[in-house]
Amino acid sequence: MEGDDNLAHERNKAEFDVNEMKIVWAGSRQAFEVSNRMSRLVASDPVFDKSNRAVMTRKELFKNTLRKSAHAWKLINELCLSDEESTIFKYFMDQPGFLDLHWRMFVPAIKGQGTEEQKQKWLPLANKMQIIGCYAQTELGHGSNVQGLETTATFNPQTDQFILHSPTQTSSKWWPGGLGKVSTHAVVYARLITNGKDHGVHGFIVQLRNLDDHSPLPGITIGDIGVKFGNGAYNSMDNGFLMFDKFCIPRDQMLMRLSKVTREGKYVPSDVPRQLMYGTMVSVRQTIVSNASVAMARAVCIATRYSAVRRQFGSQNGGVETQVIDYKTQQNRLFPLLASAYAFRFVGEWLKWLYTDVTQRLEASDFATLPEAHACTAGLKSMTTSATSDGIEECRKLCGGHGYLWCSGLPELFAVYVPACTYEGDNVVLQLQVARFLMKTVAQLSSGNAPAGTTAYMGRAKHLLQCRSSIQKAEDWLNPAMVLEAFEARALRMAVSCANNLKKFENQEQGFSELLADLVEAGIAHCQLIVVSKFIAKLERDIKGKGVKNQLKNLCYIYALHLIHKHLGDFLSTNTITPEQASLANNQLRSLYSQLRPNAVALVDAFDYTDHYLGSVLGRYDGNVYPKLFEEALKDPLNDSVVPDGYHEYIRPFIKQDLRSARL
Numbered sequence: 243m244e245g246d247d248n249l250a251h252e253r254n255k256a257e258f259d260v261n262e263m264k265i266v267w268a269g270s271r272q273a274f275e276v277s278n279r280m281s282r283l284v285a286s287d288p289v290f291d292k293s294n295r296a297v298m299t300r301k302e303l304f305k306n307t308l309r310k311s312a313h314a315w316k317l318i319n320e321l322c323l324s325d326e327e328s329t330i331f332k333y334f335m336d337q338p339g340f341l342d343l344h345w346r347m348f349v350p351a352i353k354g355q356g357t358e359e360q361k362q363k364w365l366p367l368a369n370k371m372q373i374i375g376c377y378a379q380t381e382l383g384h385g386s387n388v389q390g391l392e393t394t395a396t397f398n399p400q401t402d403q404f405i406l407h408s409p410t411q412t413s414s415k416w417w418p419g420g421l422g423k424v425s426t427h428a429v430v431y432a433r434l435i436t437n438g439k440d441h442g443v444h445g446f447i448v449q450l451r452n453l454d455d456h457s458p459l460p461g462i463t464i465g466d467i468g469v470k471f472g473n474g475a476y477n478s479m480d481n482g483f484l485m486f487d488k489f490c491i492p493r494d495q496m497l498m499r500l501s502k503v504t505r506e507g508k509y510v511p512s513d514v515p516r517q518l519m520y521g522t523m524v525s526v527r528q529t530i531v532s533n534a535s536v537a538m539a540r541a542v543c544i545a546t547r548y549s550a551v552r553r554q555f556g557s558q559n560g561g562v563e564t565q566v567i568d569y570k571t572q573q574n575r576l577f578p579l580l581a582s583a584y585a586f587r588f589v590g591e592w593l594k595w596l597y598t599d600v601t602q603r604l605e606a607s608d609f610a611t612l613p614e615a616h617a618c619t620a621g622l623k624s625m626t627t628s629a630t631s632d633g634i635e636e637c638r639k640l641c642g643g644h645g646y647l648w649c650s651g652l653p654e655l656f657a658v659y660v661p662a663c664t665y666e667g668d669n670v671v672l673q674l675q676v677a678r679f680l681m682k683t684v685a686q687l688s689s690g691n692a693p694a695g696t697t698a699y700m701g702r703a704k705h706l707l708q709c710r711s712s713i714q715k716a717e718d719w720l721n722p723a724m725v726l727e728a729f730e731a732r733a734l735r736m737a738v739s740c741a742n743n744l745k746k747f748e749n750q751e752q753g754f755s756e757l758l759a760d761l762v763e764a765g766i767a768h769c770q771l772i773v774v775s776k777f778i779a780k781l782e783r784d785i786k787g788k789g790v791k792n793q794l795k796n797l798c799y800i801y802a803l804h805l806i807h808k809h810l811g812d813f814l815s816t817n818t819i820t821p822e823q824a825s826l827a828n829n830q831l832r833s834l835y836s837q838l839r840p841n842a843v844a845l846v847d848a849f850d851y852t853d854h855y856l857g858s859v860l861g862r863y864d865g866n867v868y869p870k871l872f873e874e875a876l877k878d879p880l881n882d883s884v885v886p887d888g889y890h891e892y893i894r895p896f897i898k899q900d901l902r903s904a905r906l
């Protein structure tokens with residue numbers, strides 16, 4: 243059977259309305275229409291071709307990214323795209339570059355931390371891209387430890403200016419995307435010093451380059467930090483370094499929505515939590531969770547379609563061989579990833595709601611839910627990006643040897659995606675923030691304050707600490723209350739166990755350091771509970787379309803039960819479930835795989851990705867894999883000539899046994 247017949251056959255087998263599922267995936271009919279239109283607009287424009295990224299030199303890749311960005315900006319203006327449309331348009335461009343940092347970090351930092359006057363002055367320029375900005379926080383010596391940053395901004399009352407200075411080599415800004423070659427401006431984080439006193443890290447708007455000839459301003463040393471992981475991939479981005487030599491900026495360029503410095507040099511501290519200065523990071527972490535679902539869905543779409551096209555073994559008397567997707571081992575590796583893509587999508591939707599809610603509360607000076615918003619964005623960013631990075635690599639392996647080819651789309655996706663485990667907060671450091679939040683919540687349980695939000699389940703500690711799961715047969719694992727209780731009991735017991743161990747230390751900080759590894763595990767258990775609970779909550783909503791809800795149910799329980807299987811040690815060691823109940827979960831999981839199998843290809847079609855966006859010969863919609871693999875191979879520059887360059891100098895001498903003649 244040809245690849246296209248395979249996939250057509252698969253699509254015919256689907257037991258649900260794919261078009262309705264596309265709407266569920268997109269979030270609404272309107273969101274689907276925008277996404278569908280924008281992805282096709284990008285795909286149909288030859289400027290956005292991605293096919294030769296792997297063979298470009300760094301300079302060519304960078305210049306091509308500039309060209310794409312300029313073309314995108316022109317189109318966005320000519321077509322009068324709305325903010326929503328242009329965000330999605332840039333996403334489908336699928337090209338890491340300075341636009342990401344300008345729109346996702348520079349503009350939000352000014353919006354979130356600037357005064358009204360500062361917003362009026364800077365946002366119109368930034369919105370029209372008359373200035374291009376980046377987010378310069380991380381330094382050579384410190385990234386995770388924001389309070390350890392060394393760059394100084396010392397107020398000079400004589401001139402009414404701040405003097406920005408990099409006192410050591412380790413204080414050089416190092417990593418900011420867009421900084422190396424493009425940005426004209428940056429939001430720079432530096433230690434504020436007034437009257438000899440260090441007030442800690444604050445944000446400043448700093449012009450870096452001359453707006454006429456793009457040269458760095460006097461007192462500024464700037465450049466690119468060098469080639470990063472993977473061919474093509476993130477090397478289109480000019481992550482940069484930056485040093486200040488007593489560089490002066492006017493006082494009104496300190497972002498002063500929170501704390502202020504007066505004309506006399508008096509520091510007026512913020513009357514709201516200082517952590518609001520970290521607001522830009524919180525906002526980006528929230529979007530990274532939704533991005534995780536997109537990246538996971540992209541890898542899974544490639545691996546699922548290819549697994550349906552690929553056949554190995556099982557042929558009798560010259561008949562057709564088995565599609566590799568029919569092997570239970572393939573299903574056991576692939577289907578939980580498919581389920582994870584949907585799970586991360588729905589938790590991303592919820593997190594967006596939570597973020598919008600906390601933003602509105604902050605505007606009304608209600609800071610009560612800030613710790614939870616921080617813990618949820620940090621923890622879910624950490625958990626979903628780690629799972630997605632691992633998932634992309636698993637998808638590569640699921641595609642066998644051809645998955646290792648650049649044209650499978652998976653190596654580049656992995657190389658671009660994997661730094662998400664590090665940027666916007668190292669995943670371990672972020673999970674420890676969740677753990678701190680959990681330890682605080684556990685410590686307050688006896689005070690009578692009922693925990694709220696995602697820790698509300700801890701309010702039922704008495705029950706959850708001693709309950710035994712009542713699962714008796716495999717089908718019980720499809721009971722939402724029973725599944726939730728297992729996840730709640732496991733998360734609570736792990737958190738309480740850490741809290742009890744902490745009590746054994748006289749010094750709590752020392753105890754926390756000693757227990758870091760356990761604390762991270764407790765944080766992950768809590769985050770997995772959030773994802774499972776939000777997926778179950780999604781099923782309780784009104785979901786239209788023939789068979790759609792049923793497929794989502796299967797995916798939800800595959801997600802939950804595969805986690806039980808993967809983290810069985812946690813569930814057994816906390817006595818949340820028995821070995822027999824674990825075995826019933828496995829039986830149920832196998833049965834769910836069988837139910838999902840005929841729908842697998844349609845479930846990835848529901849992502850509505852264009853072949854352009856997927857960028858994968860293996861994941862093509864038409865399944866026409868083998869002829870296209872040949873076409874791609876023949877395009878390689880090595881195949882430009884039959885006898886390779888270098889033959890006479892270096893190959894022939896081997897064959898002629900005359901290496902003395904080799905031009906080494």
Ligand SMILES: CCCCCCCCCCCCCCCCCCCCCC(=O)SCCNC(=O)CCNC(=O)[C@H](O)C(C)(C)COP(=O)(O)OP(=O)(O)OC[C@H]1O[C@@H](n2cnc3c(N)ncnc32)[C@H](O)[C@@H]1OP(=O)(O)O
Pocket residue numbers: 336337338342343346377379380385386387388389419475517518520521523524526533537612613616651654655658659664665666667668671675678857
């Ligand atoms: C084929 C492929 C093709 C290609 C296609 C591509 C498609 C593929 C798809 C990919 C798409 C890519 C697009 C993405 C674009 C983005 C680009 C990347 C941008 C990256 C930008 C960055 O990378 S930019 C730098 C980020 N750098 C951090 O992320 C530092 C972490 N480090 C901290 O964040 C703090 O350092 C840390 C640890 C909290 C300690 O903070 P700290 O020192 O103040 O200390 P403590 O821990 O003591 O905290 C004291 C109290 O503050 C509370 N608190 C702390 N943080 C809080 C907060 N945020 N909000 C509220 N409260 C907070 C805490 O809960 C405590 O509360 P309490 O006192 O009540 O307990």
Ligand SMILES: Cc1cc2nc3c(=O)[nH]c(=O)nc-3n(C[C@H](O)[C@H](O)[C@H](O)COP(=O)(O)OP(=O)(O)OC[C@H]3O[C@@H](n4cnc5c(N)ncnc54)[C@H](O)[C@@H]3O)c2cc1C
Pocket residue numbers: 343377378379380383384385386387416417418419476481661664665666667668669670671674758
């Ligand atoms: C592709 C990419 C793009 C980036 N873009 C930007 C940008 O635009 N702007 C910007 O300002 N920055 C940017 N960064 C920097 C990024 O935010 C930091 O690299 C990140 O916050 C991690 O900090 P670090 O490098 O200091 O890691 P480190 O903190 O040095 O981490 C090293 C190791 O130490 C561990 N560790 C550190 N602290 C602790 C702790 N307290 N407890 C336990 N373990 C710990 C970590 O888990 C990790 O294993 C970017 C980075 C990358 C890779």
